Amino acid sequence: xxxxxxxxxxxxxxxxxxxxxxxxxxxxxxxxxxxxxxxxxxxxxxxxxxxxxxxxxxxxxxxxxxxxxxxxxxxxxxxxxxxxxxxxxxxxxxxxxxxxxxxxxxxxxxxxxxxxxxxxxxxxxxxxxxxxxxxxxxxxxxxxxxxxxxxxxxxxxxxxxxxxxxxxxxxxxxxxxxxxxxxxxxxxxxxxxxxxxxxxxxxxxxxxxxxxxxxxxxxxxxxxxxxxxxxxxxxxxxxxxxxxxxxxxxxxxxxxxxxxxxxxxxxx
Ligand code: GLN
Numbered sequence: 001x002x003x004x005x006x007x008x009x010x011x012x013x014x015x016x017x018x019x020x021x022x023x024x025x026x027x028x029x030x031x032x033x034x035x036x037x038x039x040x041x042x043x044x045x046x047x048x049x050x051x052x053x054x055x056x057x058x059x060x061x062x063x064x065x066x067x068x069x070x071x072x073x074x075x076x077x078x079x080x081x082x083x084x085x086x087x088x089x090x091x092x093x094x095x096x097x098x099x100x101x102x103x104x105x106x107x108x109x110x111x112x113x114x115x116x117x118x119x120x121x122x123x124x125x126x127x128x129x130x131x132x133x134x135x136x137x138x139x140x141x142x143x144x145x146x147x148x149x150x151x152x153x154x155x156x157x158x159x160x161x162x163x164x165x166x167x168x169x170x171x172x173x174x175x176x177x178x179x180x181x182x183x184x185x186x187x188x189x190x191x192x193x194x195x196x197x198x199x200x201x202x203x204x205x206x207x208x209x210x211x212x213x214x215x216x217x218x219x220x221x222x223x224x225x226x227x228x229x230x231x232x233x234x235x236x237x238x239x240x241x242x243x244x245x246x247x248x249x250x251x252x253x254x255x256x257x258x259x260x261x262x263x264x265x266x267x268x
Pocket of ligand 1: 070071072073076100101102103104105106171172173193194195
């Protein structure tokens with residue numbers, strides 16, 4: 001659907017076919033016109049379409065979003081597909097950790113893709129707004145019983161616990177401060193805390209590397225979404241050969257480096 005179809009479906013409370021065959025053929029009521037005017041005004045002011053209609057689609061799943069929660073991107077599907085593919089090679093129950101879950105999209109898509117019911121998923125975020133949205137999205141998609149949502153600054157909530165994970169997955173903030181001003185105005189309406197990272201965009205990768213030494217199980221894997229041009233920087237962060245076995249980089253549909261898969265040595 002194009003933008004205006006999406007907006008009209010929202011205002012009329014119908015789907016795309018209804019727009020052309022049903023509700024869409026009748027004149028708009030006064031209330032509907034007011035609502036349409038309100039949405040178009042906000043949209044013209046740069047508010048993202050997905051916030052105005054309240055949801056988006058991620059890997060075929062409906063994910064609700066609102067201001068304060070990052071809107072899931074199609075590129076992130078490459079991250080989840082890589083993780084589902086690699087994890088399928090490990091034939092045992094698996095503990096999965098999604099760091100910075102936001103709307104919950106990654107954890108929910110992992111749960112939905114776990115056909116054999118082998119994953120025990122933990123999803124953390126520092127933002128209460130995100131955790132609330134993520135929990136409700138997990139219910140909406142029927143996977144609430146497979147995911148434990150916890151408030152945490154990266155690994156902080158596991159401090160002192162014996163827990164380890166077979167898979168750590170994250171789409172952390174990775175935009176460098178110097179690149180933030182150049183972002184489209186739509187994107188600047190999303191929470192900057194979900195986009196911006198110190199250390200030229202590498203802060204969270206460095207923190208994840210440090211924490212994963214402790215929390216990633218032997219033979220475990222880390223799946224990270226990365227920005228264009230960050231592959232070499234990531235390889236430098238995961239350079240300790242005693243701990244990290246290898247790194248592979250996966251490209252997205254636009255042929256840009258998008259995902260780093262880091263494999264842990266089997267004995268550490
Ligand atoms: N995990 C969420 C996503 O991939 C949020 C990521 C973030 O806030 N940086 O969309």
